[in-house]
Amino acid sequence: MAYQVIIPAAGQGKRMEAGKNKVLLELNDLPILIHTLNVFQMDKACDGILLAINPEEEEEMKMLLEENQITKILAFVPGGKERQYSIHNALKQVKKDGIVLVHDAARPFVDKELFRPLIEAAENKGAAIFAVPVKDTIKKAAGDIVAETVERTSLWAVQTPQAFRISILKEAYQKAEEEDFLGTDDASLVERLGQEVVIVKGNYDNIKLTTPEDLYFAEAIIRKREQRL
């Protein structure tokens, strides 16, 4: 059940329109990055964190981690131009075999109590991802004209963490680099090996903070959690 986790945190947050890396924005007086790192800092099964950062933010990030007693960092690695390249830089530092998770720093509400089935699926089948059933109707378009309504029952909105046997993820990233393939998630690289990827149902709270509206949802999720305490 033990795992290492790669956390990409080197984005620019352009869609958040905050003029800075969105994971440095504060939620409830704590940077989004710290909310996310705390999940893994507190998870006994997490052996270590490999954090991909923008080198220009290294000093600020290291100070935040020290202030918040994040002690499980195995490596700080330089982010790349794309999310995939940031993760690849971190993956190169992952030494031992076993299970690795990849989790967006921009998803602070992930529930570690749901990790067990995800990790067990990766241990048994090699690759597993969190996802939730799509709630909206999805259509393909040609320009602004509907081309097709996609049958919804087989559609999932994919999240992170995504969990992999380290050897499989390394092979997938190697192939993607050799073939100059760029995917929007790690599982898409693994699928290109012909590897089965298991879907494990996540929860709708595990949103990726991407656009300004997501911060409203984030405040509501925090309030809901505070009411439970």
Ligand SMILES: Nc1ccn([C@@H]2O[C@H](COP(=O)(O)OP(=O)(O)OP(=O)(O)O)[C@@H](O)[C@H]2O)c(=O)n1
């Ligand atoms: N070159 C990149 C791009 C993204 N990320 C990280 O990958 C996660 C998911 O990416 P996304 O939500 O797209 O973040 P940004 O790239 O910052 O957002 P935008 O596309 O709006 O700039 C985030 O935690 C982000 O920090 C990264 O480490 N390196």
Ligand SMILES: C[C@](O)(CO)[C@H](O)COP(=O)(O)O
């Ligand atoms: C990996 C991911 O979070 C799964 O939904 C998503 O694809 C990341 O997309 P982004 O545009 O890099 O945020």
